[in-house]
Amino acid sequence: MGDTGDWAIDGTQTLREKTVAVLxxxxxxxxxxxGDKLVERTLADRTGVSRTSVREALRELEAExxxxxxxxxxxxxxxxxxxxxxxxxxxxxxxxxxxARLFAERAGPEALEALDRAIERAEATNQPAQAQLHARRLDEVSDVIMEGAGNEVTRQMAAVLRTRITFLRTITARVASSERRAETMGMLREISAAFHARDGAKAERLTRDYVKRSAAFAIDLLRKSRNDDA
Structure with a gap:
């Protein structure tokens, strides 16, 4: 997105939706x-939309x-x-x-197949050059699990955090070593195996370990970033 041309708004979505997506x-x-200041006029010039559209988009991004x-x-x-x-x-x-426990107990064969496909897509993008796409693919894995678990309330609660989770996934994916990336996919495969075995307790435990591992890495990265800025 470094070139101005990449910012052009097309007509496949409403103007507001597309402006939000581009920003x-x-x-x-x-x-x-x-910490960078976002200037409406500059963003309007780069996207080719009005300052009003930019202002509305920024309100939505503020909510996210x-x-x-x-x-x-x-x-x-x-x-x-x-x-x-x-x-x-x-x-x-x-x-x-x-x-994860609910998914193991409730997911049907189609949901399990969808999960396997989602994990395969995530694995195919598991490299620093595709960090943001990989983060989106991991979002898709989470989406399949949330959908298959059959609890709309937890799905909505997770959606509130979605963009910030994607952001954290993106910054960590950019710097993760090849060994760490391989370990991450291995853990997802283990979780998937627990789902297929209908072992809710194991799926819950493995998922907890998976997220805690991600947390430790991201928090350490943020701390180092703050120290570098000091």
């Missing part, structure tokens, strides 16, 4: 760095937690603090481990 993509790709509005100063790219990241992962541990 979200730029934020997740770290075209703008945490990707940007922060400071009274009298403007809109800035959100800095994800170590504390906030820790809380996001704590919520993930609770939601995803419980959902």
């Amino acid at each position: 979200r993509e730029a934020l997740l790709n770290q075209v703008f760095k945490p 937690g990707l940007v922060t509005r400071e009274s009298g100063k403007g809109v800035f790219v959100t800095r994800v603090s170590v504390s906030e990241a820790a809380q996001i992962y704590e919520a993930r541990v609770i939601l995803e481990s419980a959902t």
Whole structure:
């Protein structure tokens, strides 16, 4: 998204939806760095839409937690603090481990097949050059599990955190070693095996370990980033 042409808005979605999608993509790709001020006129020029459309898009991105509005100063790219990241992962541990047990108990054959396909797609993009796409593929794995678990309330709760989870997944995927990436996919395969075996307790435990491992890596990365900025 570094070239101005990549920012052009097409007509496949509503103008607001497309503007939000383009700006979200730029934020997740770290075209703008945490703490950068976002100027409506500049964004309007780069996207080719009105400042009103940009303003509406920024409001939605603010609700997603990707940007922060400071009274009298403007809109800035959100800095994800170590504390906030820790809380996001704590919520993930609770939601995803419980959902894993439900999926193991409730998912039908089609859901299990969909999960296997989603994991294969994630594995195919498991490299630093495709960090954001890989994060999206992991989102798709989570979506299949949430859907197959059959609990609409937990699915909606997870959706609230979706964009911030994707952001954290993207920044960690960019720097993860090949060994770590292989271990991550291996853990997902183990979780999938527990699902196929209908072992809810094991699926819950493995998912909890998987998310806690991700949390430790992301939080350590954020701490190092803060130290580098100091």
